[in-house]
Amino acid sequence: MREWIEQPAAGDLPPEKELINLLLTEDEELLSCLYARARRMREEHYGRKVYIRGLIEFTNFCRNNCYYCGIRRDNKQTERYRLSEQQIMECAQEGYFLGFRTFVLQGGEDPWYNTERVERLVRMLKEHFPDCAVTLSVGECSRETYRRWREAGADRYLLRHETADPGHYGMLHPPELSWENRMRCLNDLKELGYQVGCGFMVGSPGQTAAHLARELRFLKEFRPHMVGLGPFIPQKDTKFAQETAGTLSMTLKCLALVRLILPDVLLPATTALGTIAGNGTELGILAGANVVMPNLTPAEERRKYTLYDHKACTGSEAAEGLAELKGRMEKIGYYVSAERGDWKGEKNDV
Ligand code: SAM
Numbered sequence: 001m002r003e004w005i006e007q008p009a010a011g012d013l014p015p016e017k018e019l020i021n022l023l024l025t026e027d028e029e030l031l032s033c034l035y036a037r038a039r040r041m042r043e044e045h046y047g048r049k050v051y052i053r054g055l056i057e058f059t060n061f062c063r064n065n066c067y068y069c070g071i072r073r074d075n076k077q078t079e080r081y082r083l084s085e086q087q088i089m090e091c092a093q094e095g096y097f098l099g100f101r102t103f104v105l106q107g108g109e110d111p112w113y114n115t116e117r118v119e120r121l122v123r124m125l126k127e128h129f130p131d132c133a134v135t136l137s138v139g140e141c142s143r144e145t146y147r148r149w150r151e152a153g154a155d156r157y158l159l160r161h162e163t164a165d166p167g168h169y170g171m172l173h174p175p176e177l178s179w180e181n182r183m184r185c186l187n188d189l190k191e192l193g194y195q196v197g198c199g200f201m202v203g204s205p206g207q208t209a210a211h212l213a214r215e216l217r218f219l220k221e222f223r224p225h226m227v228g229l230g231p232f233i234p235q236k237d238t239k240f241a242q243e244t245a246g247t248l249s250m251t252l253k254c255l256a257l258v259r260l261i262l263p264d265v266l267l268p269a270t271t272a273l274g275t276i277a278g279n280g281t282e283l284g285i286l287a288g289a290n291v292v293m294p295n296l297t298p299a300e301e302r303r304k305y306t307l308y309d310h311k312a313c314t315g316s317e318a319a320e321g322l323a324e325l326k327g328r329m330e331k332i333g334y335y336v337s338a339e340r341g342d343w344k345g346e347k348n349d350v
Pocket residue numbers: 068069070106107108109137138139140158159160162200201230231232233234235272307308
């Protein structure tokens with residue numbers, strides 16, 4: 001295992017058994033070797049910069065019923081909200097002033113925010129902030145809808161595949177959602193020229209180390225530009241309320257392995273990671289992550305975007321806490337970059 005960590009040919013994966021052993025190991029020395037290699041790899045591509053994205057959670061209405069998610073349609077405990085176009089523009093204005101050059105519009109699959117309305121939003125954002133990237137993360141849509149948003153100026157799209165195993169997908173989602181359609185969406189997004197992010201939850205119910213090995217193989221094959229991965233955290237009003245959360249150590253191992261197999265990937269230290277551990281963001285960066293996504297949503301609504309229990313949304317998880325985030329990154333030898341932070345790989349590699 002050590003030889004592979006020290007000399008992974010870019011993008012290579014170790015044999016299945018070795019990969020599973022690596023995912024399961026608690027050997028401190030081996031793990032510090034893994035994290036050090038992941039850091040070197042990210043530094044070769046992105047230096048010690050940490051890119052920031054301003055996250056605008058603009059609606060928590062959702063037509064879907066994903067079993068793990070706190071904003072699922074049938075959760076009657078969720079207080080629903082939808083930001084207006086003007087509120088979204090105000091969030092972006094504040095973010096721009098704070099130094100953000102990427103806005104991520106994330107939400108449930110809200111039928112009110114249809115193709116036309118999101119298209120209008122993208123156009124307005126690109127017109128007012130031409131030097132900024134716009135990332136969309138609003139779930140599964142038709143190719144035509146994705147095409148229109150791309151034409152309106154959207155640069156990136158985040159759609160976690162959630163699991164690379166269709167059977168496991170069926171355990172996490174109701175029958176009307178299909179793994180095949182997720183894959184269709186991801187392929188359409190890539191073909192339309194978006195910088196595409198996929199990803200999965202670590203420790204989701206029913207997930208084994210063999211599933212995680214499969215995730216890594218899937219990523220190597222799909223070659224996304226971004227990977228969003230964080231621990232699964234139970235939410236009290238879902239059918240997985242009594243399940244245990246994904247662990248810090250497994251999440252860090254997955255981050256480092258993703259960095260080794262996709263050296264130039266944009267890899268966030270997620271809010272979920274910052275939620276399960278107070279120093280989760282720092283540990284994520286030290287395991288190879290290079291992106292942080294502070295929250296720009298107005299405080300009152302932020303509280304209602306309850307994907308899981310006790311979601312961190314203050315301090316350095318909040319856009320207004322950027323100074324704190326900068327200080328925390330500097331303490332570990334990294335610095336927050338003011339750049340847009342696009343993917344830096346070879347175009348013809350994708
Ligand atoms: N509706 C869009 C979509 O489906 O891509 C974006 C919003 S969705 C809530 C964003 C991500 O939150 C999901 O892809 C899922 O991985 C994550 N998520 C939802 N519930 C979670 C939980 N209980 N623990 C950790 N992550 C969760």
